[in-house]
Amino acid sequence: MSDPLDQLPPMVAEAIRVGLAFAASGGSPLTTIANEIAQAVIDSRAPQERVEMRPAYNWTCPECGRDNFQRSILAEASDEDLHEHGIEPGDPEIGAWQTYPRRVTCEHCEREFEAMGFGQDNEEDEPC
Numbered sequence: 001m002s003d004p005l006d007q008l009p010p011m012v013a014e015a016i017r018v019g020l021a022f023a024a025s026g027g028s029p030l031t032t033i034a035n036e037i038a039q040a041v042i043d044s045r046a047p048q049e050r051v052e053m054r055p056a057y058n059w060t061c062p063e064c065g066r067d068n069f070q071r072s073i074l075a076e077a078s079d080e081d082l083h084e085h086g087i088e089p090g091d092p093e094i095g096a097w098q099t100y101p102r103r104v105t106c107e108h109c110e111r112e113f114e115a116m117g118f119g120q121d122n123e124e125d126e127p128c
């Protein structure tokens with residue numbers, strides 16, 4: 001005779017098997033089954049691929065007030081370069097070296113602006 005659980009979707013059958021095993025030791029099978037199914041659904045919806053996050057800049061257009069996102073320019077540094085600056089290669093505390101473009105254009109109203117660093121005010125000289 002075949003197992004009636006074999007007629008169910010594998011995820012549900014497995015949850016019921018875990019619930020029945022838990023019931024055999026005096027636990028509540030329904031709670032266990034519900035938890036197992038919920039976890040299986042959560043797991044099945046988890047993204048399967050990973051993407052690398054790159055740092056980016058965002059700025060607010062003074063003309064139209066809308067936010068823009070700007071790719072950063074990431075610098076590659078060799079182990080020798082890092083050592084020269086007193087940094088141990090592979091140190092997880094060290095982030096990426098990034099810089100921003102000199103000019104940016106609002107993607108909404110197409111007005112162009114000169115870029116300045118975070119915390120820098122208009123009176124200061126532009127970065128070298």
Ligand SMILES: [Zn+2]
Nearest residue numbers: 061064106109
């Ligand atoms: Zn704008």
